[in-house]
Amino acid sequence: MRRILKLLVAAAVIGVAVGLWLTAPDRVAPERFASLSGDVAAGEKVFTASGCASCHHVPGAEDKLILAGGMAFPSDFGTFYAPNISPDPSAGIGDWKVIDLANAVMKGVSPKGQHYYPAFPYNAYNKMTDQDVADLFAYLQSLPADATPSKPHDVGFPFNIRRSLGGWKLLFFSDDYVMDVPADLERGRYLVEAQAHCAECHTPRNALGGLDTSRWMAGAPNPSGKGTIPALTPDKLTWSAEDVAYYLESGFTPEYDSVGGHMAEVVDNFAHLSAEDRAAVAAYVKALPAPKADTSGSSSY
Amino acid sequence: MKKSFATVAVLATLATTAMAEVPQAVKARQGQFNIMALNLGILGGMAKGQVEYNAEAAQAAADSLVAVSMIHQTALWPEGTDADSIEGTRALPAIWANIDDVVAKWGAFGEAAKAMQAAAGQGQDQIGPNMGAIGGSCKGCHDTYRAPQ
Incomplete structure (x- = not known):
């Protein structure tokens, strides 16, 4: 009896360890971005094609380049609110480095190592080129800062456990393109599948x-x-x-x-x-x- | 048996028709948007080069757009004719909650239509940019106030 219990405990410990290992946030290797420098004008094109402002601008605002967030995205799992991604150092992403943006858009992971909810379309952006991400970072940092704090998501149990998103990523995260295309359709595929997240x-x-x-x-x-x-x-x-x-x-x-x-x-x-x-x-x-x-x-x- | 089944079927059809009856105000406002679409189609066809440019036809289409923009809208949007209340409309309740904004956006369409009116008879290349402006005014309202299909 005691032996069985011991075995069970051991199995549970291993199970939890494997679970934690499997759901741990994956990160971009920093070397990939060490030597890249971003171009603001090129970044504006990436920003436009990727539709960043369409979700992160303030609802109803005239100026769609103040990315203070707040737009609501209702779903079966709760309501998500687009966060502040303006260059404000505390409310937004003003204190981020390019590698932080790379981890966010290509891995769905915050600078503190939390999983982002996939309402943020990182499962498309993970197909972007490193240079595009570096350019995007340069452009985002050139936009006006806004100190409005991000609104917390309204998501109930169990979806409010961020770690569980590691399981979601195991099932669905993929940086492979969905459609096989000939060379002349590659630009269109990049725009649709990697950037515009149609x-x-x-x-x-x-x-x-x-x-x-x-x-x-x-x-x-x-x-x-x-x-x-x-x-x-x-x-x-x-x-x-x-x-x-x-x-x-x-x-x-x-x-x-x-x-x-x-x-x-x-x-x-x-x-x-x-x-x-x-x-x-x-x-x-x-x-x-x-x-x-x-x-x-x-x-x- | 067969007869009673047929009666039920007829009654059911009548009931559905009655339920699907769209208020006149809704038909009227949808009608004005159809007039807009028809005339925008004439101008758009010329802008894209699918239809040969004809100054007179372009002017008539632009004049019609301005005419639509001058229809008083109040009677077309009675309370209770939003998509949550009745079938057959995609008008969101937000319209009635933000009526000043909606009125301003309708006015923006009017301005864009007037600009088209001034330009449409002046040449084929004048239409395209004004189509863009009118399209922008359509989007301005439809992004928040109309449900997808």
Whole structure:
């Protein structure tokens, strides 16, 4: 009896140790960023393509470059609030080094070693090049500082245990691209999958909040309430590549309805990219395969 | 048996029709947006070069946009016609909670339409930039006040 108990205790200790090891935050090797220097102008392009301001600007504010956060993102797991990422040293990221930003966007890990919630799309940004992250850092540090403290997330048990996000990452974190593409679609794929993180809304999620990559861009319920986020897959989307590119530039659909919801913010970003980049995104979208049949029954995000 | 089944089916259809009856004010406001879309389509087709530029047709389309912008909106947006209260609309309740902002944004559309009116007859290359401005005014409202499909 005593021996069995001992064995059980030992097994539990090992189990916890393995669990902690598996869920421990992974970090970027600092050498990768030691010799990189960031360029502010190039960083602005990364910032625009990645849609940082679309979530981190103050809700309702005219100046979308004051990144004091506060926008609410309701989900099945609770409501997340975009944090302050302005260069204020205490409320924002003013005291960060480039490696801190790299760990945040490429690993989803804070400077103190906590996991970030995947409402922050690091599972897309982890595909960015190191140089793009260094440029982005330079640009972010050039923006106006704001001392408004970040609003705490409103997330209940057990999702409020940050360590459990290590398990989420084990299941879903991947810096491999989802779609295999020929060389001429690589730019579009980089914009869509690494920067603009289109799939975060356009792809349905499983019960644990991971993207269902077998139904990549097949449309999903609107995470913030009414309606659905439309499918971009060829079984649903009938627009031509030119239609997609014009929509991203002007916000007009082929029927001259106008963009709405959070996508209006996305169009604001794409309108500032080059015509070549919009065409590249459109080409990627038109190359998407039809999704596998929906077997999940519900895609409850 | 067959007959009663048919009666139930007919009644059910009638009931659904009655429930789906969209208030006239909602139809009217959606109608004005359709008039906008139709005329923007004429201008957009010319801007993109899909349709040959015609100064008169461009001017007429721009004039129509201005005409829509001059419709008084109060009667089109009665309380209780938001997407949470009725079917058949994507108008969010936030419209009624922020009416001053909505009115200002409607005014911005009017300004953009006037700029298009002044430019549309002056040449094909004048349309594109004004399309951008009008699109911006549409987005300005739709990003917060309209639900996705």
